[in-house]
Structure formats: structure tokens, C-alpha cells
Amino acid sequence: MARRAFFWLLPHPFLTILLAVVWILLQNELSAGMAVFGLILGILIPWGTSIWWPDTPSGFHVGRMFSYSLMVIWDIIKANIEVAWIVLSVSNDKLKPAWIVVPLDLVQPEAITILAGTITLTPGTVSADLSDEGHSLLVHVLHTNDPDAVRDEIKTRYEARLKEIFT
Template sequence: MIRSLRWLMPHPFLTLLLAVVWTLLQNSVSAGMVVFGIILGILIPWATAVWWPDTPRSFHLTKMMRYAVVVIWDIMVANVQVAWIVLTVPNAKLRPAWIVVPLELKQPEAITMLAGTITLTPGTVSADLSDAGHSLLVHVLHTDDPDAVRDEIKDRYERRLKEIFA
């Protein structure tokens, strides 16, 4: 039965996530908004399914939850750090850097999550992915040691994503 519903809901987790997020974004919860959220949760993945790559063969939800906690914490810490840099470091003393992060990740979903994580974290932006997908170009607002930033990205994010998508 579940396989027969795959044509209707190609990404069931995304369907559920979209329905929940839509409902939470409303000022009040009503049956109409929940139903509309479910409709959106079904229509959006269905309409965009042709552009999705194959679904990952394995995915560890508990590790993903831990990863989300790490990313949320890093975003909060980076907000404070960037505010401190903006308020205390004169423009002439800023040391921005372009960093090439070699990737061990192979799955497009994992690489996308890594690039998104880097961009979501204040002070860093994913700027480009190499044609072969072997490295990511990252811009950092201020750093004394670009190699340490690269190593931190690989250890803090890429290592965890390899475990999630193993």
C-alpha cells in the first residue's frame, strides 16, 4: 500500500514537514489551515518530483536531529561573534578569506545541506561548488587562520553529514 501511494507523495517526510510548517506559520490553528497545509504538503513535492534526485538510500533521523541542534547552536554563537566583529574590529583590520573546502561527501543532498549550513551560519557564505563536486568555495568574514576554519567545517559539519547519509 505504501508503495502505491508513492506516486501521490514522492517525499512523505517533506509532505509532513510542509504541512506542519504551514500550520505553524498561521496566526491560529484551524481545521481549514491544517487541511490546506496537507494539500500544500502533497502538491509541492508532487509538482517538483521530476527535479529531485534519487532519494538517499539511508538516512539517520536521530543523527540528523543532533546535527540540527549543533547547527542551531553554531548559528546563535556566530551571531554574537559577527556582532562583536562588526562593533569592535575596524574595517581596515578585517581579514576576510576565501577558503577551498575539499569534500568527501558524494550525495547531492548532503553537499546541499553542508553548503546551506555554511551559508546559514553568520560570517560564512558558500559561494561555489566545483564542477566535479569535489570542493566547496567558502567566504569567511574574518579569520586569522583559514586552515582552521576549513578543518572546523570538515570536522563539525561534513563528518556528521557523512554519518547521517551513510
């Protein structure tokens, strides 16, 4: 009963926290008034839009998401260097771009969205399309000698961790 009341007041607690933090960062100053107003926005926006959300979140592991975020930041830094090296050292006629279909084991829309965003944020790869049934993701890779290895890396490095986060 208490859990139901909590989700009525805060239907998406992670979004509430995220909106409050973003509000404070956008104001470029930390004051009690801005923090309270950010928290009010963080409560009202998810509450007012909750009727359009399919489900309330369940089984989300914040600690694992934090470590996933650190890993993605590291991968973005590393991929920036790799893409710069490709651009500077590989001639256009020797580039090997590829379209890769990544079959998905994820079923939660939030997890699929985070996976697609992770792929797009990482330089050299772009999520281009999600199948109608949500069973596969179409990814474009700037340069690869082995498209299967890229697909396997996406599944083991990102999708497997997101399955642990959204259990």
C-alpha cells in the same frame, strides 16, 4: 513492494511533512481544516514535482538531523556574538578575510545543499560557489588567522555529521 508503493504516494516524505508544517505556521492558527489542507499540499507538491527530482531519499536519519539542527542553531547564536565582537573591536585594516576551498566527501546533492546553507546561515561565513564536479565548496570567511583550521572545522563539525545523516 510496499516500500515502492509508499514512495509512489510520498516520493519525498520529509518534504511532505515540512510543507504541511510550514503551511500551518503560515496560517498562524492550528485548526483541523488547515492541518488537512497543509497535508494535502504536502502530498501533492512533492508528488507533482517528483519527476524533476533525481532520486527518492534513502538512508536519511531524522533523529540525527534534529540534533544537527540544534547544533547549527547554537553555532548561529555563538557566531552572531563573535561577529558583533569583531565588528566592534577589530578595525578594518586588521580584518583578515579569507577565501577557503573546502574539499567535499559528500556526494548527495541534498547533503551538499544543507552544508552550503549551514555555512551561509552562520554569520561570518558565506558559501560562494560549488565546483562544477561538486567536489569542493568555496567559502568566504570574514576574519580568520588560520584558514586551514576553518576548513577543518567545517569538515569535522558539519560535513562529518551530514555524512552520518545521509548514509
